[in-house]
Amino acid sequence: xxxxxxxxxxxxxxxxxxxxxxxxxxxxxxxxxxxxxxxxxxxxxxxxxxxxxxxxxxxxxxxxxxxxxxxxxxxxxxxxxxxxxxxxxxxxxxxxxxxxxxxxxxxxxxxxxxxxx
Numbered sequence: 001x002x003x004x005x006x007x008x009x010x011x012x013x014x015x016x017x018x019x020x021x022x023x024x025x026x027x028x029x030x031x032x033x034x035x036x037x038x039x040x041x042x043x044x045x046x047x048x049x050x051x052x053x054x055x056x057x058x059x060x061x062x063x064x065x066x067x068x069x070x071x072x073x074x075x076x077x078x079x080x081x082x083x084x085x086x087x088x089x090x091x092x093x094x095x096x097x098x099x100x101x102x103x104x105x106x107x108x109x110x111x112x113x114x115x116x117x
Contacts, residue, residue, distance in 0.1 A: 003049065003051070007099050009099055009101040010049065012029075012031070012045075013047060019031035019032075022042055022078070026047070027047060027063060027066050027067075028044055028046045028070055030043060030045070030070060033105070037105075039110055040078050040085070040106065040107065040108040041106070042078070042105075043105060043106075044067050044103065044106065045102065045104075046067060050102040051101060052091050052097060052100060052102060054091060054092070056102070068087065068104075078108070080106075080108030083108065084108065085106055087107075088104065089102070090105075
């Protein structure tokens with residue numbers, strides 16, 4: 001992606017906006033969502049700018065797999081793995097995506113109903 005990332009997540013990645021990080025590696029970071037929808041609500045974002053799930057390229061398969069693996073590690077680290085948690089990726093406006101930088105929500109710490117929306 002050659003586009004410049006002017007989203008709030010781009011600013012977090014560049015250190016222009018602080019975040020409460022719980023994970024950081026060469027491929028992604030994870031931090032507490034400031035608008036938590038559950039007792040545990042953490043966002044996992046790739047360092048690579050990918051606006052939506054639709055913009056993933058064939059070479060991004062390992063990146064998205066890594067993000068899911070990171071989410072499982074964080075769920076364990078946060079003490080929600082055994083009771084259960086939800087991973088959510090919203091895509092575009094009608095799908096509930098409000099920041100157009102691919103991100104995964106880790107939600108847990110309470111019972112989660114279905115359907116979610």
